[in-house]
Amino acid sequence: MKGCYILLGLTFFISCISESGTSGQGQNSGTAVKIIGSITRISNEIDSLLPADARIEVLADGHEWTEGPLWIERENLLLFSDIPRNAVYSWKEGIGVSEFLNPSGYTGELERGGEPGANGLLLDSQGRLVLCQHGDRQIGRLISEWNQPEPQFETIVNTFNGKRFNSPNDAVYNPAGDLYFTDPPYGLEGNINDPAKELDFQGVFLVKKGESKAQLLVDSLTRPNGIAFSPGGNTLYIANSDPQKACWIAYDVDDAGLSNGRIFYDATDRVGEEKGLPDGLKVHSSGVVFATGPGGIWIFSPEGKVLGKIKTGEATANCTFDTNEKNLYITADMYLLRVRMK
Numbered sequence: 237m238k239g240c241y242i243l244l245g246l247t248f249f250i251s252c253i254s255e256s257g258t259s260g261q262g263q264n265s266g267t268a269v270k271i272i273g274s275i276t277r278i279s280n281e282i283d284s285l286l287p288a289d290a291r292i293e294v295l296a297d298g299h300e301w302t303e304g305p306l307w308i309e310r311e312n313l314l315l316f317s318d319i320p321r322n323a324v325y326s327w328k329e330g331i332g333v334s335e336f337l338n339p340s341g342y343t344g345e346l347e348r349g350g351e352p353g354a355n356g357l358l359l360d361s362q363g364r365l366v367l368c369q370h371g372d373r374q375i376g377r378l379i380s381e382w383n384q385p386e387p388q389f390e391t392i393v394n395t396f397n398g399k400r401f402n403s404p405n406d407a408v409y410n411p412a413g414d415l416y417f418t419d420p421p422y423g424l425e426g427n428i429n430d431p432a433k434e435l436d437f438q439g440v441f442l443v444k445k446g447e448s449k450a451q452l453l454v455d456s457l458t459r460p461n462g463i464a465f466s467p468g469g470n471t472l473y474i475a476n477s478d479p480q481k482a483c484w485i486a487y488d489v490d491d492a493g494l495s496n497g498r499i500f501y502d503a504t505d506r507v508g509e510e511k512g513l514p515d516g517l518k519v520h521s522s523g524v525v526f527a528t529g530p531g532g533i534w535i536f537s538p539e540g541k542v543l544g545k546i547k548t549g550e551a552t553a554n555c556t557f558d559t560n561e562k563n564l565y566i567t568a569d570m571y572l573l574r575v576r577m578k
Contacts (some may be wrong), residue, residue, distance in 0.1 A: 264453055270294040272573070273532060273548045276510060282535060282544040285524060287578050292548060295565075295572045296333045299315045299325075302567035303516070304368070304406075306357040311382065314558070315357055316567055317341075319423075322353035327572060329336040329515035337378070341423070342371020349489035350425040356516070356554075361413050366392065368404040370423025375404050375415070375443070396450045399434040406554075410469045410489070416453070418460035418474065431487050434548075440474060442493070453494050458484070462516035462554065464539065465489075473500060475514035475527060479507045482514050486525055488572050506530040509530060510547075511569075516554025517530050520561060528552040533566060546575055 273292040277283070304317040304324075307509045323338040342352035349371055352371035360366050365378040367389070374394035380386040383438060392415070394401060403423025408416050420438045424430035440454035441461070454460065454474075461474035472494060483502040487494040503514060510531035517527035523538040526546075533546035536545040554569040555575075566573040 253501050253512075272550075273546070273570075275575070276545045276547060277543075278545070278561075279537075279541065279543040281537065285522070285535075285577055286544070289574065290575055290577070291567060292546060292566075293574045293576075295327055295574050299570045299572070301351070301553070301569065302572055303355050303553045304357040305554055305556040305565045305567050305572075306359070307556055307565065308359075309559045310363070314556075314565055314572075316565075316572060317354045317357060318353045319353040319355055322371065324354055324357065324367075329573055330476065333386075333539065333572070337387060339387050341368060341369040343387060343389070344371065345523075347426055349421050350427075351403075355404070355423070357419075358407055358409065360409065366407065366415075368407055369406075370403040370415065373401050373403055373423065375407060392449060393441075393450050396435065396441065396452060398441070400432075401436060402433060402438065405460075406463055408463050410465055412469075415443040415445075416463060417443075418463050420461060420477070422461045430479065440494075451493070454487075454497070460512065462528065464517050464519045464525075466519055467521055471538075473517060473519065473525060473527075475517055475529075477513040477515055479513060480504070482507045482530070484514055484517070484525075484529075484536075500525075501534070501536060501542070503529050503534070504562055511549070512551040516567075518556050521556065526564065528554060528566075529566075532568070533564075548573065 244576045249450040271291050298317045300320040305316045313326050322337045324340045325333050326336040331557040341354035353526050356368040357501045358366050367376050367378045376389035379390050380388045401419045402421040403417045405420050421428045435525050437455040441450040442453050442461050443450050457476050459478040461477040464473050470488050474485050476483050484500040486500040488496040512530050515528040519525050525536040532548035532552050535543045546567045552567040556565045564575045
């Protein structure tokens with residue numbers, strides 16, 4: 237809502253920041269906060285997670301396409317990607333947004349278009365930044381210092397059976413330190429029809445801790461995208477961002493890999509009604525799944541029951557929690573957003 241209300245001769249400002257916003261500016265306490273969208277409560281089970289007055293705050297806008305939010309506890313800040321800009325940004329309360337790393341996903345010298353930057357971001361067991369690098373078509377690790385980040389990377393993995401990946405998109409470590417990641421074609425300039433595409437499928441892969449060779453886990457998903465484990469790591473959730481089969485799939489995790497793949501929730505009939513597709517997702521310590529999809533964030537019980545929705549009104553890419561799950565951070569189109577939690 238925009239505008240000001242007059243009450244007993246006093247003027248109170250509520251969300252009266254202009255629609256253009258201020259890219260790179262964080263919201264400080266005591267200043268007006270821009271609010272967008274709405275929150276729909278379908279089940280009262282959601283009340284234990286979101287307070288009654290929860291709302292969607294705009295922390296920054298004016299980006300091209302935000303992705304990969306990652307909370308860095310030791311620095312008390314959030315990192316997120318802007319894929320078309322080939323950059324990673326940081327956001328900190330009271331300071332706002334600053335460029336953290338550029339380039340982030342494509343380090344080549346030839347000009348290229350498309351989505352070259354880093355997508356998913358995560359930390360390894362030693363607290364080092366790991367990036368799904370679209371343009372370089374690899375999972376890379378930042379090797380420069382946090383206080384002076386430079387675009388210096390080492391390759392964790394970049395091929396399967398001698399063929400280059402499409403464009404690693406999102407990744408997650410299991411409790412044992414094994415790396416699981418998805419590899420759709422979105423980072424290729426020509427997408428699925430790019431002549432540089434070397435794999436004839438879109439895969440889900442595993443790199444065991446201490447190894448540098450990828451194992452193929454799934455090759456049957458048309459657009460594997462977001463990926464996250466249940467608490468304890470017994471279930472792996474994967475988003476499929478294909479408009480013709482827009483769904484989330486759940487797999488059992490065992491020593492042999494993944495088994496018992498089943499549809500967790502199918503949202504294909506909602507595609508086109510609202511902006512967005514199944515994309516990034518995170519799992520709360522309670523087991524509740526927060527998954528981006530048509531309209532914003534879908535909130536699921538571990539059994540796949542829809543508990544509610546955080547309706548951003550924008551194509552929504554990903555989300556993450558901070559320490560102690562006090563806040564949910566959301567990347568949606570040009571925005572960085574926040575929803576305060578219980």
